[in-house]
Amino acid sequence: MTSIAQETAPLTRRKRRWEVLPYWLILPTVVYLGLFFVWPMIQGFGLALRDEDGWGITAFETMVNDPAFGEAMSFTFLLILVIVPIQFVLAFGMALLLNAKLRGSGIFLYIFLLPLAISDLAAGIAWSAIFTERGYLNTILEGAGVLDQPHIFLDPTSRTQQIVAVATAEIWRSTTFMMVILFAGLQAIPRDYVEAAEVFGAGFFQRVRHVIMPMLKPSIQVAILLRLIFAFEVFAVVIALTGSGATVLAAEAYKWQATNQNEHVAAAYSVVILGLSLAAAAVVLVVLRTPRERRLR
Amino acid sequence: MSTVNDDNLSPWDESFDRRSALVKAGGVGAVLALGGMAGASRALAGSSQNAGKVTAFFGQFGTIAEQEAIRKTVLKGFRGDVDAVFAPLGTNVFVDRVRAEAKAGKGNIDLLIGLHGDFVTFQNEGLLRGLDVVTKQITTLPAPLVKIGKLGTKTQFYVPHSQATYVMVAHKDVLKYMPKGADIDALTYGQVFAWAKAIRKGTGQNRFGLPGSDTGLLHRFSQGFLIPSFTGGFVTEFRSKEAVQAWTYMRQLWQYTHPQSVTYGFMQEPLLSGEVLLAWDHVARLKTALDQRPDDLVAFPVPKGPKGRAYMPVIVGLGVPKNAPNPAGANALIRHLTTISSQAQVLSLLGFFPAVGGRLSKRLSPGLLAEAAAVRKQQKAKDAVQALLPIGLAAEGANFNKVYQDTFKRIVRNGENIQTVLKEQGDLLQAIFTKTGAPCWAPDPPSGKAPCRVK
Numbered sequence: 129m130t131s132i133a134q135e136t137a138p139l140t141r142r143k144r145r146w147e148v149l150p151y152w153l154i155l156p157t158v159v160y161l162g163l164f165f166v167w168p169m170i171q172g173f174g175l176a177l178r179d180e181d182g183w184g185i186t187a188f189e190t191m192v193n194d195p196a197f198g199e200a201m202s203f204t205f206l207l208i209l210v211i212v213p214i215q216f217v218l219a220f221g222m223a224l225l226l227n228a229k230l231r232g233s234g235i236f237l238y239i240f241l242l243p244l245a246i247s248d249l250a251a252g253i254a255w256s257a258i259f260t261e262r263g264y265l266n267t268i269l270e271g272a273g274v275l276d277q278p279h280i281f282l283d284p285t286s287r288t289q290q291i292v293a294v295a296t297a298e299i300w301r302s303t304t305f306m307m308v309i310l311f312a313g314l315q316a317i318p319r320d321y322v323e324a325a326e327v328f329g330a331g332f333f334q335r336v337r338h339v340i341m342p343m344l345k346p347s348i349q350v351a352i353l354l355r356l357i358f359a360f361e362v363f364a365v366v367i368a369l370t371g372s373g374a375t376v377l378a379a380e381a382y383k384w385q386a387t388n389q390n391e392h393v394a395a396a397y398s399v400v401i402l403g404l405s406l407a408a409a410a411v412v413l414v415v416l417r418t419p420r421e422r423r424l425r
Numbered sequence: 426m427s428t429v430n431d432d433n434l435s436p437w438d439e440s441f442d443r444r445s446a447l448v449k450a451g452g453v454g455a456v457l458a459l460g461g462m463a464g465a466s467r468a469l470a471g472s473s474q475n476a477g478k479v480t481a482f483f484g485q486f487g488t489i490a491e492q493e494a495i496r497k498t499v500l501k502g503f504r505g506d507v508d509a510v511f512a513p514l515g516t517n518v519f520v521d522r523v524r525a526e527a528k529a530g531k532g533n534i535d536l537l538i539g540l541h542g543d544f545v546t547f548q549n550e551g552l553l554r555g556l557d558v559v560t561k562q563i564t565t566l567p568a569p570l571v572k573i574g575k576l577g578t579k580t581q582f583y584v585p586h587s588q589a590t591y592v593m594v595a596h597k598d599v600l601k602y603m604p605k606g607a608d609i610d611a612l613t614y615g616q617v618f619a620w621a622k623a624i625r626k627g628t629g630q631n632r633f634g635l636p637g638s639d640t641g642l643l644h645r646f647s648q649g650f651l652i653p654s655f656t657g658g659f660v661t662e663f664r665s666k667e668a669v670q671a672w673t674y675m676r677q678l679w680q681y682t683h684p685q686s687v688t689y690g691f692m693q694e695p696l697l698s699g700e701v702l703l704a705w706d707h708v709a710r711l712k713t714a715l716d717q718r719p720d721d722l723v724a725f726p727v728p729k730g731p732k733g734r735a736y737m738p739v740i741v742g743l744g745v746p747k748n749a750p751n752p753a754g755a756n757a758l759i760r761h762l763t764t765i766s767s768q769a770q771v772l773s774l775l776g777f778f779p780a781v782g783g784r785l786s787k788r789l790s791p792g793l794l795a796e797a798a799a800v801r802k803q804q805k806a807k808d809a810v811q812a813l814l815p816i817g818l819a820a821e822g823a824n825f826n827k828v829y830q831d832t833f834k835r836i837v838r839n840g841e842n843i844q845t846v847l848k849e850q851g852d853l854l855q856a857i858f859t860k861t862g863a864p865c866w867a868p869d870p871p872s873g874k875a876p877c878r879v880k
Binding site: 194195196256260261262277280282283284285286367369370371372373383386387388389390 | 513629630637638639641683684688689698699700820823824831834838
């Protein structure tokens with residue numbers, strides 16, 4: 129008896145050490161997240177819930193009573209409503225195109241990836257140089273004899289044109305981001321399923337609708353989730369294209385910090401952005417949930 | 426090094442003296458604008474000893490091009506090692522850092538390059554060293570400007586370095602649309618409106634432009650030009666019926682303003698591209714256009730309203746914080762920056778007009794000469810009214826600007842009811858003065874030591 133107990137003791141210890149190992153392995157990540165995400169987040173809440181005189185919700189009151197708040201909120205949501213669906217359709221199409229493994233699809237991948245390498249501010253400035261009255265588009269159209277005199281394609285005081293300009297720039301810039309996630313998901317779908325559907329006489333759209341889409345759901349979920357979170361943070365493109373014509377939540381956070389010198393209101397905006405991102409994430413996670421038994425293994 | 430012991434100073438009061446000195450300086454500005462260059466020798470450059478390491482903190486000249494001009498040209502030739510630090514544009518970092526260093530008890534900054542209003546704040550908080558000795562060494566400075574640098578006391582707290590203001594610029598092609606009988610050097614706000622409207626009719630497009638982006642200075646147009654020209658002040662009469670008239674006017678003018686105005690930071694760019702043919706902006710932000718196209722563009726004074734031709738003068742000064750580690754080096758740098766050659770560089774590279782007296786060199790670019798002439802006419806105009814930059818608001822300066830920015834946005838761009846907006850924004854404006862206790866400054870009537878009141 130005792131001899132057996134003596135023999136098993138080192139085994140248990142080794143087993144126990146083995147069980148603890150994963151925790152050691154994730155420790156650096158936990159420390160990193162704690163230091164650079166959780167702690168700043170707590171600080172952000174602290175800043176937002178304080179003012180010069182102490183704790184309170186003055187910062188939130190100032191934020192809500194500011195005429196720019198409602199405008200920033202509505203424009204942010206409007207942008208998301210316009211951009212995300214269009215982007216999803218385009219990204220899905222591009223991913224299918226790449227996945228079809230046509231000849232030269234590698235070149236498409238490179239072309240699609242180019243805008244991803246450009247910063248959002250640079251993209252905004254580039255599009256502004258295209259749309260502006262003395263910009264490239266007018267120069268080309270005038271040169272080709274289409275226009276007699278330059279047309280203002282981007283009137284930053286018109287809501288419709290603000291949306292069109294910002295959506296164009298954002299779609300151009302970040303659709304690839306969604307495409308990459310969807311393309312990776314497509315590649316993980318075993319060919320057998322699609323081929324089986326083909327054998328049973330399913331057309332292209334039927335295959336997409338009933339085979340590919342359901343199996344791609346986890347990737348779609350991730351793509352839309354990340355895109356939504358980034359959409360709440362957009363601001364450089366908006367500022368570059370519309371100047372003070374339009375404003376979004378992240379731009380207001382920046383302005384309150386840099387121009388108005390009030391870190392409390394800036395932090396309040398950040399808290400709102402955080403709250404909206406979390407809410408959007410929760411909605412996406414629930415709506416696009418894939419039950420465990422339907423997941424690809 | 427200065428020998429003045431600031432602790433022995435009697436606290437200066439918000440006297441009428443400082444106000445009148447500032448207003449008088451406007452008259453001198455005329456001399457200064459044309460005044461400037463020739464005459465004096467380089468004898469001022471100071472001793473040939475090396476000044477050691479001097480940290481210069483700039484609250485002005487913060488754009489990339491300006492920083493480069495300062496580092497590569499203006500500071501070149503100074504015998505010493507200058508560490509030029511620039512406060513980010515559109516922030517309060519300049520004032521904050523000086524305060525923080527004073528609080529920490531250990532200073533790194535030797536020389537401050539800031540606006541008159543900044544020095545008022547610093548002096549109020551007792552953060553500045555006296556500069557009587559070095560100021561006396563610089564004989565080319567005009568007395569009225571020197572007096573302003575005393576901030577109403579007997580001690581020199583800053584040495585005037587340069588000045589600027591805002592003017593209007595038009596392309597010669599649109600001069601034909603100017604209302605009949607109008608004198609370009611003595612326009613009224615009504616005539617500018619008629620002109621902008623006629624340009625639209627003649628060219629088919631709105632070609633009047635204002636710098637309305639977040640980096641533009643449109644709020645200065647409301648503060649220092651439009652409102653005081655209509656009401657005679659920019660705080661006390663904020664809600665008056667004259668102010669309602671001013672905003673009604675602005676709303677109408679906006680109909681003929683280029684829509685891309687909300688994206689303009691510096692008007693020189695749309696003027697050069699031809700997008701805008703009639704514009705208002707800071708002289709330093711028009712300079713490139715006038716330099717590159719002197720034959721196509723004309724510079725002229727700002728318009729006049731029912732209460733005069735209000736304009737905002739900008740005075741840049743040099744000061745030394747109390748805890749500067751190398752005050753002797755700072756003084757040497759002050760002498761360098763007030764030499765004729767250095768002042769000429771500031772004019773030709775940065776578009777800020779010299780503080781030292783003299784005559785403008787003929788070698789200056791025609792664009793700058795045209796700008797200088799417009800500034801001089803504006804300052805000399807009989808109906809000129811000086812509307813000074815905010816004084817004593819410190820960190821609330823940003824909120825002060827925000828009141829005017831929001832008022833503009835709500836009335837002019839969103840079309841809200843003028844009286845309602847002025848009432849609400851007026852309350853916010855009053856809150857700023859109640860909080861800071863800042864008295865009125867010119868052109869608002871003096872409020873003594875009491876905070877300025879919005880009627």
